[in-house]
Amino acid sequence: MKIHNFSAGPCILPDEVFQKMSEAVLNFNNSGSSIMEISHRRADAQEVMDTSIQLVKELLQVPDTHEVIFTQGGASLQFVMVPFNMMKVNGSAAYLETGAWAKGAIKEAKKLGNVEIIASSADQNFNYIPKDYTVPSNVDYFHCTSNNTIFGTQMKSFPESSVPVVCDMSSDILSKPLDVSKFDVIYAGAQKNMGPAGSVMAIVNKEVLGKTGRDIPSYLDYQIHINKGSAFNTWPVLAIYGVMLNLQWLKNQGGVAGISKINQEKAELLYSEIDRNGLFTGTAVVEDRSEMNATFVLNNEDLKSEFDKMWKEAGISSLNGHRDVGGYRASMYNALPLESVQVLVDVMKAFEQKFG
Amino acid sequence: MKIHNFSAGPCILPDEVFQKMSEAVLNFNNSGSSIMEISHRRADAQEVMDTSIQLVKELLQVPDTHEVIFTQGGASLQFVMVPFNMMKVNGSAAYLETGAWAKGAIKEAKKLGNVEIIASSADQNFNYIPKDYTVPSNVDYFHCTSNNTIFGTQMKSFPESSVPVVCDMSSDILSKPLDVSKFDVIYAGAQKNMGPAGSVMAIVNKEVLGKTGRDIPSYLDYQIHINKGSAFNTWPVLAIYGVMLNLQWLKNQGGVAGISKINQEKAELLYSEIDRNGLFTGTAVVEDRSEMNATFVLNNEDLKSEFDKMWKEAGISSLNGHRDVGGYRASMYNALPLESVQVLVDVMKAFEQKFG
Structure with missing residues (x-):
C-alpha cells in the first residue's frame, strides 16, 4: 500500500x-x-x-x-x-x-x-x-x-x-x-x-x-x-x-514559483475541509495558518481511536500532533503530493459520515 | 576493475x-x-x-x-x-x-x-x-x-x-x-x-x-x-x-581485537616493502609509524609520473600524499582488505624491477 x-x-x-x-x-x-x-x-x-x-x-x-x-x-x-x-x-x-x-x-x-x-x-x-x-x-x-x-x-x-x-x-x-x-x-x-x-x-x-x-x-x-x-x-x-x-x-517543478502554487492548493484543500467538517477545529488563528504544517484537533476526543484507525487504514503515516499542541498535524512539505492531501480529506469526510 | x-x-x-x-x-x-x-x-x-x-x-x-x-x-x-x-x-x-x-x-x-x-x-x-x-x-x-x-x-x-x-x-x-x-x-x-x-x-x-x-x-x-x-x-x-x-x-570481524590483527598484518606488509624497496623512503620515524596511514616518498621524484601510471593501472585510487608532506599516503582503515595492500606492494615491486 x-x-x-x-x-x-x-x-x-x-x-x-x-x-x-x-x-x-x-x-x-x-x-x-x-x-x-x-x-x-x-x-x-x-x-x-x-x-x-x-x-x-x-x-x-x-x-x-x-x-x-x-x-x-x-x-x-x-x-x-x-x-x-x-x-x-x-x-x-x-x-x-x-x-x-x-x-x-x-x-x-x-x-x-x-x-x-x-x-x-x-x-x-x-x-x-x-x-x-x-x-x-x-x-x-x-x-x-x-x-x-x-x-x-x-x-x-x-x-x-x-x-x-x-x-x-x-x-x-x-x-x-x-x-x-x-x-x-x-x-x-x-x-x-x-x-x-x-x-x-x-x-x-x-x-x-x-x-x-x-x-x-x-x-x-x-x-x-x-x-x-x-x-x-x-x-x-x-x-x-x-x-x-x-x-x-x-x-x-518550476522552482519555488511552481511549487508554491501546488503548496497553496494542498493547504487550501486541507484547511477548507478542517473548516467545513464539524468534527474538527484548526488550532492556529486563520490568518496565520501555515502552508507547511496544518494543526487541528477533534472536537470530541472520545472519537480519537476511531479516527486514528481510519487514517492509518488509508495508508496515512505520522499525522499525530506534537505533544505541546496535541491533536493532529499534517505536514505538507514540497515533496508531499496533492494526492496524499486528498486521501486525508477523503478520510475526514468518511469519518464525518460515520460519526457526524 | x-x-x-x-x-x-x-x-x-x-x-x-x-x-x-x-x-x-x-x-x-x-x-x-x-x-x-x-x-x-x-x-x-x-x-x-x-x-x-x-x-x-x-x-x-x-x-x-x-x-x-x-x-x-x-x-x-x-x-x-x-x-x-x-x-x-x-x-x-x-x-x-x-x-x-x-x-x-x-x-x-x-x-x-x-x-x-x-x-x-x-x-x-x-x-x-x-x-x-x-x-x-x-x-x-x-x-x-x-x-x-x-x-x-x-x-x-x-x-x-x-x-x-x-x-x-x-x-x-x-x-x-x-x-x-x-x-x-x-x-x-x-x-x-x-x-x-x-x-x-x-x-x-x-x-x-x-x-x-x-x-x-x-x-x-x-x-x-x-x-x-x-x-x-x-x-x-x-x-x-x-x-x-x-x-x-x-x-x-571479531571486534577490535580481530580487526587489530588484520590491521597489523596490512601495516607490516606495506612498511616491510617501503623499507626493502630501494626506490622508496618512509617519511615517519619508524617507532612512531601509523598503522592507519603509511606515508612515503620516491627517492627519485623524476620517476613520479611512471609510478603514478603503474598504481593507477592496477586499480589503486587516492594514493597521493597530503600537500604538507608530499609523496604518497596509503590509508589502511579497517575496511581496506589485505588484498588491496598486496596489490600496492606488488606494484612497488614491479616498479623496482623496471626502474631500480
Whole structure:
C-alpha cells in the first residue's frame, strides 16, 4: 500500500531522490565507488557541493551581497552561531517569540548578551503570529522564525527593520518565492524541504559580518565557512548529495514559483475541509495558518481511536500532533503530493459520515 | 576493475554496508519508507541510535563511568566543545602538538583560555611523536591526537597524567583494543573507521563535566547530549544508520581485537616493502609509524609520473600524499582488505624491477 507521509521532519522527499541516492551509495556517477567512500576533496564530490550552493542561489535569486553555506549541527547550532556572528560584545538583540524553536534561539542568545523579546504569542500557546510591535533601532539584530512547525503558524509578512534581520526558515524555506535581500541571515535545517537530515544551510549578507569584536570559534564563524566554500572541514557528502538531488527536482517543478502554487492548493484543500467538517477545529488563528504544517484537533476526543484507525487504514503515516499542541498535524512539505492531501480529506469526510 | 581505495577519509567502508544503506534508502527494514523520510523520533529510528551507542560501548568495553554520544560538526567542532566543557573560566590546558589537526585543536582552545604546548614535533614537520615531556598537574586537562593522518604517525602509548586526558582519535578509533578508562574525553569523526561523513562520536567521563563555571551554549554542552541520548535535536538518521551497520560489521570481524590483527598484518606488509624497496623512503620515524596511514616518498621524484601510471593501472585510487608532506599516503582503515595492500606492494615491486 502507498504510504502518505505527513511527517513533520525528517519528512517525505521525492521518489527520484531516493532512487538516485540509492544508486549513488553503490556506484556514484559510474565511478565504481560509493558516494560514501570518496574524499570530499575529490573533484566529483566538490561538484556536488558547488552545484548545491549554486542551485540555492538560482532558486532563491540570492543577490551578490549574500553567500550560501552548508554546515552541520542543524538549526540548534545556528541558534548559537547567530549571536556569535551578529551580537556585539555587551550587545543586544531583539527576538520574536513564536514557538518552541524561537524559545530555543532566545535561550542561546541570552548566553552571549542582552535579549529583548519584543513580542510573544506564548499567552495563547503560540497559535498566532504577533504583529503589534516595532523592531528597535538600538539592537544588533532582529531574529524571527518564519514557520512554526509545532504550532502550525507562519509569518506571511516581515516587519520593517533598520537593524539586520535574521530568520530561521527551517520549515518553509524553498516552499515559495522569497526576497532574500530583505534578510541578512537566513538559516534552515535541511530535513524539511531541502534534503535528508544532516546539514543546515545559511544565506548570509557578507556586509554584516566582522562587526562584533568577538573572537569567534572557527566552526561557529560564518566568514570561515564562506571563505572555505563550505569545506572548512569534512562535509557530509551523502547528505549534501541528497540536497543537490532535491534542489534539482525542485528546479524541474518550476522552482519555488511552481511549487508554491501546488503548496497553496494542498493547504487550501486541507484547511477548507478542517473548516467545513464539524468534527474538527484548526488550532492556529486563520490568518496565520501555515502552508507547511496544518494543526487541528477533534472536537470530541472520545472519537480519537476511531479516527486514528481510519487514517492509518488509508495508508496515512505520522499525522499525530506534537505533544505541546496535541491533536493532529499534517505536514505538507514540497515533496508531499496533492494526492496524499486528498486521501486525508477523503478520510475526514468518511469519518464525518460515520460519526457526524 | 576492482578499485583499491586508499583514501584518507571519507574512505572505504565494507561492501555490505553499502548494500544495506542502498536498500534502506529505498525501503528501511521493510517499512515501505526510505530511511531518509522517517522522523528521528520514530521507534525504529531510535533503535538505530541506541544500537549504535550500545555497539560502541560493547566494542570498546566502555566503563559505566563514561557515556557515548553522537553529534555533528566533526572533530573541528569538538576542538571547540572540549575547552567549553573542560577548561575553567580563566583556566588552562596542556596540548601535545603532533600535526595539523592538533594545531587546529590548540587554536580553538586558545580562544577560551591559556594553552601550554608541552611538546611539539613541528621542528621535523611532525614526522615523530614527542615523548620527552611531563603533563603538568596544574592545568584543567591534557589534550593529544592519537593518530596523525597527514603525517603518518601514531601514539603507541599515552603519558601518565594527574589531570583529565582528552584525545582526538578520529583516525584510529576502533582499529585496535583501547583502555577507555584511561581517557576522560575521546572524540572521533565518523568518516574513517566508523561510517560515512556526517557524525562525530564522543566518549565522555561523566564525572569530569560541570566544573568549568561556564554557561555553555546548548549544542556545545556534552551534558545536554548525554541527557538527551544524542537526540537533543534532529540527528542525521542516514549517517548514523551507516555507523550502526559498520559497527555491526566490525563486531562480526571479531571486534577490535580481530580487526587489530588484520590491521597489523596490512601495516607490516606495506612498511616491510617501503623499507626493502630501494626506490622508496618512509617519511615517519619508524617507532612512531601509523598503522592507519603509511606515508612515503620516491627517492627519485623524476620517476613520479611512471609510478603514478603503474598504481593507477592496477586499480589503486587516492594514493597521493597530503600537500604538507608530499609523496604518497596509503590509508589502511579497517575496511581496506589485505588484498588491496598486496596489490600496492606488488606494484612497488614491479616498479623496482623496471626502474631500480
